[in-house]
Every structure is written in C-alpha cells, then in structure tokens.
Amino acid sequence: MSSRLILITGANRGIGFATLQALSLKSPTDNFILACRQKEKGFEAVEQLRDFGIQSEIDVLEVDVTCDYSLISLAEKVKTKYGKLDVLINNAGVGLFHDSFSEMRSTYNRTLDTNVTSVAMTIEVLSPLLRRSSRGQIINVSSARSSLELSSSGKLPPTKAIAYSLSKTALNMLTVEYAKIPENKDLIIQTVSPGHCKTAFNNYRGTKDPLDGAKVIVALLHSDTSMFGNGFWQMEEGEDVPVKIPW
Numbered sequence: 744m745s746s747r748l749i750l751i752t753g754a755n756r757g758i759g760f761a762t763l764q765a766l767s768l769k770s771p772t773d774n775f776i777l778a779c780r781q782k783e784k785g786f787e788a789v790e791q792l793r794d795f796g797i798q799s800e801i802d803v804l805e806v807d808v809t810c811d812y813s814l815i816s817l818a819e820k821v822k823t824k825y826g827k828l829d830v831l832i833n834n835a836g837v838g839l840f841h842d843s844f845s846e847m848r849s850t851y852n853r854t855l856d857t858n859v860t861s862v863a864m865t866i867e868v869l870s871p872l873l874r875r876s877s878r879g880q881i882i883n884v885s886s887a888r889s890s891l892e893l894s895s896s897g898k899l900p901p902t903k904a905i906a907y908s909l910s911k912t913a914l915n916m917l918t919v920e921y922a923k924i925p926e927n928k929d930l931i932i933q934t935v936s937p938g939h940c941k942t943a944f945n946n947y948r949g950t951k952d953p954l955d956g957a958k959v960i961v962a963l964l965h966s967d968t969s970m971f972g973n974g975f976w977q978m979e980e981g982e983d984v985p986v987k988i989p990w
C-alpha cells in the first residue's frame with residue numbers, strides 16, 4: 744500500500760503525540776503533519792519522537808484551531824506542499840472547569856468552540872484536500888463521556904465537567920452529519936474514545952498510557968474500512984479489535 748499523509752491536530756503532546764508515535768511505529772513510510780499551536784513545541788516533540796526511534800517524515804505546521812485565519816493558512820500550506828491529504832485526526836481539545844457563575848458562560852463557550860465548532864471548521868477547510876485522496880479518512884477524538892446511553896443508564900458516574908461531556912456529544916453528532924454530506928460519500932468519518940489516559944489534560948490522573956489510548960486510532964487506520972465504517976469506536980482492555988460504543 745502506498746504511503747499516506749496523516750495530519751494530527753494538537754500532536755505536540757498527550758494523545759496526539761502518542762498517536763503520531765504509534766502510527767509511525769506501525770507504518771514508518773507514512774508521512775505526518777504534526778499540527779500544533781506553537782511551532783517550537785512541535786519541534787521539541789519531533790526531537791522527542793526521534794529519541795524514541797521514530798523515523799517517518801514529520802512536518803511541523805502551526806495551527807490554532809479556534810482561529811479562522813490560522814485554519815485557512817494551514818489548508819493553503821498543505822495544498823501547496825502536498826496537493827492532497829489522506830487522513831485528518833481532529834485530536835486538539837480542551838477540558839475546562841469554572842468555579843463561579845461569572846466564569847460559566849466563558850467555560851461553556853470556549854469548550855464548545857475548541858471541541859466542536861473548531862473541528863467543524865477544520866474539516867471544512869481540509870475536506871477538499873481529503874476528497875482528492877483515494878483513501879480519505881477523518882477521525883474525531885471524542886470521549887466515552889459523550890455517550891448519552893452510557894451516561895443516562897448510570898454506567899458513568901456524574902461529572903463536574905458537563906461542558907466537556909456535552910461538547911463531545913456534539914462532536915459525535917457532527918461526525919454523523921458530516922458523514923451524510925453527499926460530497927463526503929467517499930470519506931470514512933469516525934469518532935473514537937481513547938479511554939482515560941495519563942496526560943496534562945487530567946493532571947496525569949488517567950489510568951491508561953496514551954500509547955494504549957492511541958491503539959483504537961491505529962486499528963481504524965490499518966483495518967479493512969468495510970469492517971469499521973463511520974461510527975463511534977473504542978478498544979477494550981486486552982483487545983486488539985475496535986468495538987462500537989453506543990451513541
């Protein structure tokens with residue numbers, strides 16, 4: 744199979760970084776765009792990846808997904824340099840809390856802006872390039888917290904981060920709706936739950952190594968897409984085949 748060009752947002756650390764590492768270990772001939780807010784952090788991440796023995800081509804491109812100009816500039820750079828994109832992994836995300844009523848609106852708005860609106864806008868600017876690929880694929884990094892079924896059935900405990908959970912529920916809907924757009928009929932559009940990973944996001948209180956969190960993405964990108972179509976996927980403990988999560 745020919746090599747693919749894979750762009751990961753927020754790949755300078757955490758699950759995005761681990762996803763790049765895991766995908767490169769699986770398929771070193773693939774090419775990566777490590778997209779991040781600060782180029783310096785991107786270069787430091789590449790150095791770290793080289794220390795881990797990662798040999799794939801890695802291009803660092805700057806993007807703040809909440810900024811329209813930054814997204815347009817990213818898409819122009821990818822178009823000029825590569826002409827197309829094979830895989831987009833929308834990983835950049837925030838989990839914000841508020842301590843007072845006066846902070847509440849801003850917490851909700853910023854969470855929804857980064858985790859939902861910005862993903863829609865990233866897809867919007869990059870989908871023309873993904874449609875030029877014969878294997879165009881989008882993976883949105885969601886959370887089990889988004890599942891209305893798991894939450895309402897009591898399988899998940901209550902959360903203080905309601906804005907975060909509902910942003911990921913909205914992200915799932917975005918995934919479903921974008922997959923229905925006629926122009927996207929040849930794209931695979933999926934959403935995943937990486938599980939509770941040890942990252943800065945949760946002050947490293949997660950139970951999983953981010954590399955384990957990345958396993959579901961690796962499996963979806965390296966499996967027969969007819970087995971794992973548009974849907975919401977996770978990898979259960981000790982398994983190596985993704986399973987569907989109820990919406």
Ligand SMILES: NC(=O)c1ccc[n+]([C@@H]2O[C@H](COP(=O)([O-])OP(=O)(O)OC[C@H]3O[C@@H](n4cnc5c(N)ncnc54)[C@H](OP(=O)(O)O)[C@@H]3O)[C@@H](O)[C@H]2O)c1
Pocket residue numbers: 752753754755756757758759779780781784806807808809833834835836837838857884885886887936937938939940941942943944945949
């Ligand atoms: N950790 C978990 O247990 C867990 C569980 C389920 C889902 N997730 C999801 O996994 C994804 C990655 O989370 P993580 O745990 O790896 O968190 P993390 O370590 O905090 O990393 C978040 C990444 O997103 C980037 N980012 C945030 N806002 C951005 C923006 N406006 N533009 C560009 N990049 C931006 C951050 O960049 P900076 O370094 O510049 O801040 C960072 O690279 C998120 O979508 C999160 O919701 C995480």
